[in-house]
Amino acid sequence: xxxxxxxxxxxxxxxxxxxxxxxxxxxxxxxxxxxxxxxxxxxxxxxxxxxxxxxxxxxxxxxxxxxxxxxxxxxxxxxxxxxxxxxxxxxxxxxxxxxxxxxxxxxxxxxxxxxxxxxxxxxxxxxxxxxxxxxxxxxx
Amino acid sequence: xxxxxxxxxxxxxxxxxxxxxxxxxxxxxxxxxxxxxxxxxxxxxxxxxxxxxxxxxxxxxxxxxxxxxxxxxxxxxxxxxxxxxxxxxxxxxxxxxxxxxxxxxxxxxxxxxxxxxxxxxxxxxxxxxxxxxxxxxxxx
DNA sequence: ATTCTTATTGAAACTAAGTGCATCTATAAA
DNA sequence: TTTATAGATGCACTTAGTTTCAATAAGAAT
Ligand SMILES: [Mn+2]
Ligand SMILES: [Mn+2]
Ligand SMILES: [Zn+2]
Ligand SMILES: [Zn+2]
Numbered sequence: 001x002x003x004x005x006x007x008x009x010x011x012x013x014x015x016x017x018x019x020x021x022x023x024x025x026x027x028x029x030x031x032x033x034x035x036x037x038x039x040x041x042x043x044x045x046x047x048x049x050x051x052x053x054x055x056x057x058x059x060x061x062x063x064x065x066x067x068x069x070x071x072x073x074x075x076x077x078x079x080x081x082x083x084x085x086x087x088x089x090x091x092x093x094x095x096x097x098x099x100x101x102x103x104x105x106x107x108x109x110x111x112x113x114x115x116x117x118x119x120x121x122x123x124x125x126x127x128x129x130x131x132x133x134x135x136x137x138x139x140x
Numbered sequence: 141x142x143x144x145x146x147x148x149x150x151x152x153x154x155x156x157x158x159x160x161x162x163x164x165x166x167x168x169x170x171x172x173x174x175x176x177x178x179x180x181x182x183x184x185x186x187x188x189x190x191x192x193x194x195x196x197x198x199x200x201x202x203x204x205x206x207x208x209x210x211x212x213x214x215x216x217x218x219x220x221x222x223x224x225x226x227x228x229x230x231x232x233x234x235x236x237x238x239x240x241x242x243x244x245x246x247x248x249x250x251x252x253x254x255x256x257x258x259x260x261x262x263x264x265x266x267x268x269x270x271x272x273x274x275x276x277x278x279x280x
Numbered sequence: 281a282t283t284c285t286t287a288t289t290g291a292a293a294c295t296a297a298g299t300g301c302a303t304c305t306a307t308a309a310a
Numbered sequence: 311t312t313t314a315t316a317g318a319t320g321c322a323c324t325t326a327g328t329t330t331c332a333a334t335a336a337g338a339a340t
Contacts, residue, residue, distance in 0.1 A: 017287060017336045038327080053290045058327060074214075078298080079326065093262045102260060112252060120242060121276030122233045136261030157306050157317060178297080193320045198297060200318095218328080219296065282340080289334065295327085304319070310312085 006086050007069050014067065021045070021052050025060045029070060034083040041082070071128035075101065089127045095135035102135065146226050147209050154207065161185070161192055165200045169210060174223040181222070211268035215241065229267045235275035242275065 007026055012018055028044040029036060038061060042054045061082055064070040071083045076094045091104040109126045116122045147166055152158055168184040169176060178201060182194045201222055204210040211223045216234045231244040249266045256262045 056289060108255060115248060120233060122273055123279050124271050124273040131264050133262055133264040139263050196319060
């Protein structure tokens with residue numbers, strides 16, 4: 001239930017308060033395999049501290065997003081998924097027909113990132129993207 | 141208020157019923173500049189036929205999406221935006237700091253589309269993407 | 281340890297979008 | 311033209327996420 005040290009330090013440095021709610025939310029995000037939803041985070045936190053409110057979870061996720069500490073990704077089921085950036089960057093191919101999710105290295109999109117920076121001066125946030133389409137099985 | 145012919149034919153061919161609601165929803169989508177929201181479509185249709193229900197708008201959009209006739213894109217404000225594919229493919233850079241939206245040709249992402257098809261057999265739906273990040277102004 | 285300031289929280293209202301179900305109607309068959 | 315029927319609609323309800331605001335408490339100052 002530890003190892004949120006990296007994020008905690010960042011929050012503290014930037015003057016954000018380290019509330020018990022935030023600590024528990026961070027633990028929930030750092031444990032597990034990533035791709036956790038707000039509702040799942042809430043369930044984990046509420047199990048230990050039932051007075052927590054889910055809007056606090058949403059607000060904390062918003063903060064972590066804004067500070068660039070977690071990525072938010074729509075993987076096609078009805079809820080957004082969160083991933084700590086410290087755990088590495090990658091992408092996903094999501095089949096809209098069968099729901100299959102294939103993992104994808106960071107390299108596929110780095111050329112795009114480079115082009116956008118060079119030609120538009122735009123720093124694209126391409127750290128955990130879901131690309132929708134039809135997988136090999138479903139398109140034959 | 142016409143020119144929805146292309147989509148109407150497709151619907152009819154595929155055995156979907158041409159209800160007055162659908163016709164009016166199609167008109168709303170084809171008129172204007174694209175980037176229309178469900179609520180805006182509803183407002184336009186309701187002005188002429190006040191008994192329409194917004195769930196019909198959502199269901200029609202779902203259908204048109206599934207048939208590949210319109211694209212659905214999150215441009216960063218709280219509502220999804222719809223664009224008829226017949227009006228051409230392009231993308232957008234969305235600055236999460238100032239909200240600026242820059243248009244982007246189709247070509248920037250076609251190499252990605254090709255790589256995904258070649259290496260994964262995945263037919264990526266990259267027809268109207270919004271890429272988030274920080275624009276030139278906001279990052280200096 | 282106590283007080284102060286202000287960020288953060290919980291509660292509840294609110295929004296965009298999706299769903300279940302009874303009713304209705306576009307279309308094809310008679 | 312009338313009838314039959316499966317698809318589409320309207321309505322009420324649900325869900326994920328956001329916002330407002332009064333109450334609370336983290337962290338700094340004393
Ligand atoms: Mn992932
Ligand atoms: Mn566009
Ligand atoms: Zn598939
Ligand atoms: Zn900007």
